[in-house]
Amino acid sequence: MSYNWNWGVLVSEPYLGWLISGTQWTLAIACLAWIMAFTLGSLIGIARTTPIGPLRWLGTAYVELFRNIPLLVQMFLWFFVFPEVLPRDWGRWVKRDLPMPEFTTAVLCLGFYTASRVAEQVRSGLNAVPKGLLAAGQAGGLTLPQIYRYILLPLGFRIIVPSLTSDFLAVFKNSSLALTIGVMELTAQSRQIENYTFQGFEAFTAATVIYCVITAIVVVIMTRVEARLRVPGLLGRQQGAL
Amino acid sequence: MFTHYDWNAITANLAFLWDGMVLSLGLAALAIAGGMVGGMLMALLRLSSFKPFAIFAYLYVNLFRAVPLILVIFWFYFLVPVALGRPVGPFYSALIAFVLFETAYYCEIIRAGIQGIPRGQMAAALATGLSRWQAMRHIILPQALRNMTPVLVTQCVVLFQDTSLVYVVTLRDFMTSASIVASRDFKLVELYTFAALVYLVICLAGSSLARYLQHRTAMR
DSSP: OOOOOOGGGGGSTTHHHHHHHHHHHHHHHHHHHHHHHHHHHHHHHHHTTSSOHHHHHHHHHHHHHHHSSOHHHHHHIIIIIHHHHSOHHHHHHHHHHOSSHHHHHHHHHHHHHHHHHHHHHHHHHHHHSOHHHHHHHHHTTOOHHHHIIIIIHHHHHHHTHHHHHHHHHHHHHHGGGGGGGTOOOHHHHHHHHHHHHSOHHHHHHHHHHHHHHHHHHHHHHHHHHHHHHOOTTTOOOOSOOO | OOTTSOTHHHHHTHHHHHHHHHHHHHHHHHHHHHHHHHHHHHHHHHTOSSHHHHHHHHHHHHHHHHSOHHHHHHHHHHHHHHHHTSOOHHHHHHHHHHHHHHHHHHHHHHHHHHHTSOHHHHHHHHHTTOOHHHHIIIIIHHHHHHHHHHHHHHHHHHHHHHGGGGGGGTOOOHHHHHHHHHHHTTOHHHHHHHHHHHHHHHHHHHHHHHHHHHHHHHHO
16 A cells, blocks of 8 residues: 555645635535424424324325435436426526525525434324323313424424434535535535545545534534433433434 | 426436446445445444444444545545555445445444343343353344344435435446436436436335334234
8 A cells, every 4th residue: 555644735725724614514504404404394293293184194295205315316306407397487596596506405405305304203203202191181171283382392302302413413414415516515625635635545534533523512412402301201312313 | 397308318318227227226235235244243343242342333333424425435435446556446445335334324223123122032041051142143133133124124225325426436326327318418307307206216115115014013
């Protein structure tokens, strides 16, 4: 194995700047996509547990559709296909006037995709609330919205915090797919440094370490959140939050 | 809505796309086989009472689960030729990346399965005079594997979807073939819609199988 080591490349310009900018894009895509996924996914997850048939059906269809098409294909569908099948004027607006088209598309695509995963977690959380509580709520004269507001949602969301942590971590990793439509996020920047300097070992090590640090920070924060939100006496800590 | 699109671009290139699908399925099959064997070994290391083994497996799993698959593919696309001193082409480096990456995920599934078996089973096996290894081989693993089959199938579907990522090293799988035709004939809408439908049908079949197995396991 012949290889010229040069770790100095990582702290020299412009490469250090590339890594920092890549990290910022990764964080921006992941955080915005997560906000969108959490909101949309919660609504869809709730829809799947309601006694209203069409809502349940729509929720199921959404989850099955978005979970069974590879994320890369979805990325290309939003970026290349979606503007073409829109009405002509809208399509032209998307293609010409959408601000930061690659970034915006990546966030939307990742948000819609992750929403399907969040929806599954929310559904399982709501289903995990003991049935006796539901019956008690009904017996106490609560309406369906009140049962959701005061019983199901507060407990359901606390139950699924550990699984949501793993979905949140997945968003950071999946944001790397934005490079396929031209966003220069962390993985893309490390590849670019390799292409420019042939120091692949150093470049990929840097990216790997940054991803590990992001993961570690999220895990530390979420462990505290989990400890605070755990429902006493209901469930133990779930294994494998990573 | 789709009437003014030219769907002949797909039929004219079916043979080319089929070659890509063969590569996708082949890569997925080899990665599943390698990942399951690796995951099984890694899970046994992870649960080993010999601390250095357990720590190694813990670090391995958490390292691979912290980084994106694309980065792992780039790593081995770069690393394998440097390590061997000669070019090996994208297929083998991608295969190595997938096997090592999936090992971490299968390890966690198998570990959860093994830990889901009641402790009494192991105690009873040891009490009848089986060795620890015999107990694992004849008592624990058969039950654990049956319980985790639905999750393993789901992971296979995820892995099959992930094979599309070899696009980043221009290995000609189904997705890459579709994108080659799409940009050469300028038929982006047709080809990407077609690719999405093909993946959807295959993965829906896999997901349904997982759900069916889930119901069957739950009933027992």
